[in-house]
Amino acid sequence: MRVRPWMIVSVMWLAPAALATVDRIAQSRLSGDPLPGVPDLIWAGGDWLVYAFVTPVIFLYMEQLRSSVVGLARWVRRVPQLPAAASEAPAE
Numbered sequence: 001m002r003v004r005p006w007m008i009v010s011v012m013w014l015a016p017a018a019l020a021t022v023d024r025i026a027q028s029r030l031s032g033d034p035l036p037g038v039p040d041l042i043w044a045g046g047d048w049l050v051y052a053f054v055t056p057v058i059f060l061y062m063e064q065l066r067s068s069v070v071g072l073a074r075w076v077r078r079v080p081q082l083p084a085a086a087s088e089a090p091a092e
Contacts, residue, residue: 006059010052017048 024044028036036044 004059006056009059010055013048013052013055017045017052020045020048 021041021044024036024041028034042049
């Protein structure tokens with residue numbers, strides 16, 4: 001399987017998620033509180049996990065957008081040029 005750029009970016013979002021979770025555990029240990037539950041840990045790193053899951057969708061959308069823009073540019077180049085308007089003719 002070929003590694004694609006969106007895969008690398010998605011995996012990179014997991015590092016801040018893990019650090020946020022470790023931070024939440026460390027903060028509770030330092031303050032003498034009991035260890036946080038799983039919902040608290042998911043909440044701590046959840047926003048980063050959302051970014052990891054949304055990244056492939058954004059890459060797919062941008063690829064589709066790029067394809068449509070390139071196709072539109074090719075179509076515009078094939079359209080014949082219209083003659084200059086009469087108002088643009090040099091004045092006598």
